[in-house]
Amino acid sequence: MYHSISEEKGNDAVISPALFAEQMAYLHSQGYNPVTLDQLYDYLTGQKGLPPKPVAITFDDGYRDTYEIALPILKRYGFKSTLFVLTADSERRLTWQELREMKAAGMEIASHSYTHRNLAGMTATAQADEITRSKELLDRNLNQDTRFFCYPTAASARRR
Structure with missing residues (x-):
C-alpha cells in the first residue's frame, strides 16, 4: 500500500521513486503477479x-505522483494495481482524463471517499453522502460500477 512517491523527507507515507522502482523490479524478478481487488x-x-x-498493489489518495511516477513503472512490468481516490476537485489530485488513462493501463480505480474527512466524527447521513457521492462520481466519470472503498481516517490524512 502506497500513498505518495516523491523525494519528500521525514514523512512515513512517502517512498522515493528509486525505492518504488526497486520494489516493483523485485516483484517482477521474483515472479509475483499483481492482481486487482476485483480479481x-x-x-x-x-x-x-x-x-x-x-500480490495486490494499492495506492491511496490519488496524488499526482501516482500518475507521473508510479504508472510508468507499473506499465513497464505490465502490473495491475488499485488506486483509491478522493473525488472532490483539487489541483493536487488527478483529473478524470488521467484516471481514465490509468484505468485503461490496468489500474483499478476505487473510492477513498469524497473529501477524506474522518467519517467517525460525522452523522450517518453525512457519512452516507461522503461515500455515495464518491461512488456516483467515479461510476459516471469512469463508466464503471465502483465496488471497493478504502476507509479514510484523520490519522492517515496527509496534506501537501
Missing part, C-alpha cells in the same frame, strides 16, 4: 482462480 474478490468468492504468487 481477489472473485477468488475469495470462489468464482475464479488467481495466478501464482499473487
Whole structure:
C-alpha cells in the first residue's frame, strides 16, 4: 500500500521513486503477479482462480505522483494495481482524463471517499453522502460500477 512517491523527507507515507522502482523490479524478478481487488474478490468468492504468487498493489489518495511516477513503472512490468481516490476537485489530485488513462493501463480505480474527512466524527447521513457521492462520481466519470472503498481516517490524512 502506497500513498505518495516523491523525494519528500521525514514523512512515513512517502517512498522515493528509486525505492518504488526497486520494489516493483523485485516483484517482477521474483515472479509475483499483481492482481486487482476485483480479481481477489472473485477468488475469495470462489468464482475464479488467481495466478501464482499473487500480490495486490494499492495506492491511496490519488496524488499526482501516482500518475507521473508510479504508472510508468507499473506499465513497464505490465502490473495491475488499485488506486483509491478522493473525488472532490483539487489541483493536487488527478483529473478524470488521467484516471481514465490509468484505468485503461490496468489500474483499478476505487473510492477513498469524497473529501477524506474522518467519517467517525460525522452523522450517518453525512457519512452516507461522503461515500455515495464518491461512488456516483467515479461510476459516471469512469463508466464503471465502483465496488471497493478504502476507509479514510484523520490519522492517515496527509496534506501537501
